Amino acid sequence: MPSAWSGMNWIAGGAGAAVLLPLLAVGVGMPFWAAGLISVVAGGGVVALLAPRKMFEGLDNSGAARGKIEFARELLTGAEPLAIRLEVAVSTIxxxxxxxxxxxLARxxxxxxxxxxxxxxRVDRVRRFLTYYLPRAADLAEAYAVLEKSGNRDTTRLVSTSDLIDRxxxxxTHYATNLQEADLDNLDIELKLLKSSLDEDLGTSALPAPSDPSKRRA
Incomplete structure (x- = not known):
């Protein structure tokens, strides 16, 4: 997911190379061309190490799932700045x-x-959250901070805005719970499949209880 740190890997890589070059060339006495080559390689390693992870990499995006994954990526890319706005608003309220x-809200x-x-x-379960409630939350949080700092303090608007933030x-929380319930739905399906397989292999009758080892010895 794009983040506020996007592009920082290039800055860190360049800074690392800039520091390493004089250390190798002057401090160690290495030939300048060799020091430059090592610095470039080291800087490139830092860039690669800190490169932002591509969203959903490693997932199977073939067939019907591909469109859903692209849709989820688009929604999350647009939602990330909104979450950052909420996090920033916390310090201004x-x-x-x-x-x-x-x-x-941000958490x-x-x-x-x-x-x-x-x-x-599962993105359809939280589509309205991402496209409607999250943008409105960012707007209200920032509006509340502005109202607090207003010279003509409007108590009525402050209370109304605070009430809406509560709601x-x-x-x-409802949408977060709804997303978690998707995991429970998947668990229910797995349990049903497992039970069906066991019934097919072992029958539906109850298995005999294991015998007591102490009674066998007697």
Whole structure:
């Protein structure tokens, strides 16, 4: 997922190469061309090591799943800046209770993102969250911070905005739970398949209880 650190790998790689070059050429006395080559290779290694992970890499994106994965990638790419806005808003809101609520919104958003990255085929369960509730939450959090700093403090609007943030928190929790229930649905399917296989191989009648070893010795 794109993040606020996107591009930092190139900065870190360049800085590492810039530091390593004089150390090798001057400090160690290595020929400049050799020091330059090693610095470039080392810097490239840092770039590769810190390169942002491509979303959903390693997943099978063939067939019908491909469109769903691309759709999930598009939604998460658009949602990432919104989560960052929530995280930034936390530090700008003066009212502790509201700031904590916004912090919980941001944390729940990250949990939902992680769930979709784990299984993008579940994205339909949180589509409305990503496209409607999350953008509105970012707008309201920033609006609350602006209202707090306004010279003409509008108490009515502050209370109304705070109430909506509370209700959004309930909605966020609902969608996070809805995503977790998808895992339980998958577990139910696995249990049914396992039971069906056992019934087919062993029969549906109860298995005899294992005998007591102490009675056999007697």
């Amino acid at each position: 003066q009212t502790k209770k509201v700031a904590e609520r916004v912090r919980h 729940t958003s990250r949990e939902i993102f992680a769930g979709i990255e784990e299984d993008p085929l 959004l928190d309930t909605a966020f």
